[in-house]
Amino acid sequence: MSHNVHARAEQLMDAWRVEGISAAEREWLDGHLEECARCRARAQANEGALQRLRSLSIRESPGLVEATQARVHLRARELNENQVRLRALWISCGLSWILGVASAPLVWRAFEWAGHHAALPNVIWEAGFVLWWLWPAGAVAALLAWKRQRAGSVDDYTNLPR
């Protein structure tokens, strides 16, 4: 029997377990194993190694499940409380925006009056008005960005490829 035949048999034995082989290849392999004691021994060694691997059992860790469940419950409560706080923040942002829009004409007039009273150029008190209007949104955006950064960069791998 040529060396190539044994090499093919060995290749098919491994491929059978790793990725599967066709029916024709299986038939050829079975035929070869009937005739060749060396390859049969190798097939048995393969089978034995796999059986031993599959039969490997690990000792369970006492209390691990309970401890994990307790941690998860605690964290779930924290996350829910954070969510309530975040919702309150969004509501106050919305209210603040509505109030800001409603009061904008009055504030504009107040800035205009103060600017003229202090003899400032128009561009200064106009810029002051814009800053006054923007700072709450800027503060909230900074707060949210900070919270997002603190959450870390763990999102990537909790998304599987499509």
Next chain:
Amino acid sequence: MNAVEQDAGTVARGLRRRDPTLIDYLIQQYQYRLLRYLLMLTGSRAEAEDLFQETWMRVLEKGHQYKKRWKFETWLFTIGRHLAIDFLRRRQPQSLDALLQPVGSSRSLELEDTASSSAFEQASQGEEAASVATALAHLPPSCREVLTLRFHEDMALEEIARIVDSPLSTVKSRLYRGLEELRNLLEGIGA
């Protein structure tokens, strides 16, 4: 909870709501498989237990990202694997390569010392299991990982490739190599 087993949509909805009852059930359901996978990956029971807890915390925190078209265990094992890599990177920067490189890594050498290899042996039950555990401790972690996913978890090659984030050809070559080395090591131990 039979509905959970049948319906990935139920899991996705429950995770989005951070339903503690569902997560309790999932922890119970996957405790053995996840711990075994993490143990195979790290070679250390203490690390595997820490990572086990962290994985479930991450499931809780990022549950809204789980899609019902994904197999839950694939998603779960992917999270566990990345946490293990992050953990090893923090502990010892060179360990990331050591974990992923199939050839002669320091991680597998580390398993050869008494303290590390006994982690496997302590984790397993019986003499037969101890000899398999000793053989596994001598395998590169990347081979151990694919062997456990293929032959303990009975996962398809494509699923394994997704979890280990490697091409199919890499997964196959690690499996071939892992099987061959395992067979040789077991023959050596048995001799």
